[in-house]
Amino acid sequence: MTTETHDPITLEIIQNSLQATADEMFAATRKTAMSSIIYEVLDMGTGITDAKGQLASSGAGIPGFIGVLDKSVSFLLSKFKPEDIEPGDVFITNDPYYGGVTHLNDLVVCMPVFADGRVIAWTANIAHNSDVGGKSPGSLSADATEIFQEGLRLPAIKMISKGEPIPGIFDIITVNSRMPDFLEGDLWAAIAAVRIGARRLTELATKYGISTFEHAMANFMDHGEKIALAELAKLPHGTFELTEEQDDGRFFNVKVTISATEFVIDLRDNPVQDFGPSNAGYDDTLVSMQVIFKALTDSTSPANAGSFRPLKVLTTEGTTFHASEPAAVGFYYEIGIRGYDLVWRCLAPHMPDKLPAGHFSSIAGTFIGGIHPDTGRQYTIIEPQIGGWGASPGRDGNHAIFSAVHGETYNCPAEISEARNGLFVDRMELSTEPGGEGEFSGGHGIRLDYRIRRDNSFLTLGYTRSRILPWSLDGGNEGSANYILVMRTDGTSERYAFGSGIRVDADDVIRIITGAGGGIGDPKARDPAKVADDIKNGFITPERAAEVHGYKAA
Structure with a gap:
């Protein structure tokens, strides 16, 4: 019988095991994917959340992708009743209006981790896929005016039930792609990754005890918050503002307010959402702001949900940083990096040692x-x-x-x-x-x-x-x-x-x-x-x- 313990050495071992699991998931995807954008460019990310969908490890891969995963799991938890989430289930989403966060090419695959009959964590994977349908090959269209033109929408659905593929789901996904064999191969690579991650976490919780496992995640999130607050104390405090013209003639605005307890990024005063695909959903804007925030508050320490507790991001729904359905979002990534760079440029004169x-x-x-x-x-x-x-x-x-x-x-x-x-x-x-x-x-x-x-x-x-x-x-x-x-x-x-x-x-x-x-x-x-x-x-x-x-x- 496992003895529960909360000693710091055991907690540190568990935390490092979470990171090792994310790394193993990443390796599994890289070694089994079919598309070079995944296995060579490594345009993907893997991560682990706790049972509530809070990011529990720094994950592996693109920082902006890892920050997506907890938001996808949180949406799944809001959509599905606890009794509808069972051992062996695997879920998928790609729609930014339904937990997908980015754009339709990025398939997010999530799996609940069970121990002693209940969910104790989630494993998740995201990768850019070559073609998910839509009006243009590659599923990116500079002239798209609504998300329906950008490809197949998967609004946070179950694709595998109790370990078995749900009939028809894979057929619907592949028949909508111009490269069905690549899409199917990359999708099974993602499924393999979340499955091996779930297996490792169940073994970990069984070895150290579920209570110790869950306490380790919560403890490390509290530690992440302490690091962020300690770094906030070192930053210049006050309110900083910037307006910058963009290539398309629009002007983007940001106001950053830094105190000892909060880092508030105000993007509310920005243009209405683009008629084309240069829009980002709120969650993606939040991810970009989390990345710049982490860069300023000890980029060398692991990131988890606690690391971002002092961060607040304010937007106005219906603007380019918080698009409303059915706005096109294919080129979301250029809006995310524009927001990131806006904060960077705003603060650089005040933080020359960091920016x-x-x-x-x-x-x-x-x-x-x-x-x-x-x-x-x-x-x-x-x-x-x-x-x-x-x-x-x-x-x-x-x-x-x-x-x-x-x-x-x-x-x-x-x-x-x-x-x-x-x-x-x-x-x-x-x-x-x-x-x-x-x-x-x-x-x-x-x-x-x-x-x-x-x-x-x-x-x-x-x-x-x-x-x-x-x-x-x-x-x-x-x-x-x-x-x-x-x-x-x-x-x-x-x-x-x-x-x-x-x-x-x-x-x-x-x-x-x-x-x-x-x-x-x-x-x-x-x-x-x-x-x-x-x-x-x-x-x-x-x-x-x-x-x-x-x-x-x-």
């Missing part, structure tokens, strides 16, 4: 597809892009890494793209477009060329920071833009930041350009030795160095 100048600040979602010239099957590339980060006091920005909110992902290797998809990767290198110069300069983005192999292929993209550039600090130069050039075989080219279903044909080149981060300080104060190195490395031309840095070669 650098602006980065390329776009998920830069890129979707390329068509019929594979060798196999005759539909393919779709789904890629976030890497870009330049802003300079910090005393240090240049990083080159070519993923944007905030979307960390913990990887660019897909060229060999995988060429083998799995119907195109060639002609080049990938750092972009040397002017921008981001300062005493300390922003990091560089990339230039990536995809060459199409078959006529009647397509490009869909949604980039921000294409017109309104990454912001600088203390007299540095703004960064450079995010955009795509479609370079036609007749020598013409077209520039895009948003678009869907753009036709590309054999030997057309899709050139992806991501921005440099903003600089810090007067560019003419830059160390001449660093300028000489920049010239040597090809980051800046001698003419540009003379213009912005006042550099004269020895």
Whole structure:
């Protein structure tokens, strides 16, 4: 018989076991998924909640995805009666108006964990899937005006009952996809992950006792709150405000009020929801605010529900940060990162030790597809892009890494793209477009060329920071833009930041350009030795160095 104990060593072992379980779930998904967006890019997340749907571990994967999972479980708990949740059940949602939080491509799979006849926790998985139907291949449509055009909606339903698939559910899901075998394979990878997680947690609770298991989760949430409050005490207190123009001409507003006990982000004064797909649901806005809040309140400690107790996010329903059904939400991720960056820019002048100048600040979602010239099957590339980060006091920005909110992902290797998809990767290198110069300069983005192999292929993209550039600090130069050039075989080219279903044909080149981060300080104060190195490395031309840095070669 297990002896219940609440000693701190046992509680710490349980907490670390929760993290290990989330990591094992992540590995199970990565090793069994069919789509490169999951097994190579790792565009996914896994996590664990307590029985009430509160985040119990830091999870594994994209921070912005892990923050989705507790909200999905909470919705399921509000929809289903306790007696309708049984051992072996698996639930699914993808609809932001029904606990899905993000957009329809992101399938959230959740499983209750039982011990001694009752639910003691939940395991959950989220991943971006290649195609869930809708009016455009890849299910992203820049011209969508309502969510019905964006794909199959799964409004928090049970898909497996007592361990057995419910007849018809998988058929409904796969028949709505242009890539049904990939979707089904990725879905079973997610199911495998939550099942192995549930098994591990039941073993853990059995070993240490259910009371000890539940106390460990609650205790660590209280610890997360204590860390957050201790860090809040170190931040500058007061109210800070910012208004910023966006690429589409709208103005976004934020007011941040920081005290010893609360961190309040007020986004109520913002434009009404977009007629197109540039909207986010409240829960996704909350996730983005949780990520920036955690970055400011000890980013090195584990995150759980307690970590976010001092955070309050205020929105107005029917606005772009709190869209109402049936608004389209396909490009939700650019609204989430715009909100994140708004808070960052608002607070950066007051927290130079924590926040650098602006980065390329776009998920830069890129979707390329068509019929594979060798196999005759539909393919779709789904890629976030890497870009330049802003300079910090005393240090240049990083080159070519993923944007905030979307960390913990990887660019897909060229060999995988060429083998799995119907195109060639002609080049990938750092972009040397002017921008981001300062005493300390922003990091560089990339230039990536995809060459199409078959006529009647397509490009869909949604980039921000294409017109309104990454912001600088203390007299540095703004960064450079995010955009795509479609370079036609007749020598013409077209520039895009948003678009869907753009036709590309054999030997057309899709050139992806991501921005440099903003600089810090007067560019003419830059160390001449660093300028000489920049010239040597090809980051800046001698003419540009003379213009912005006042550099004269020895």
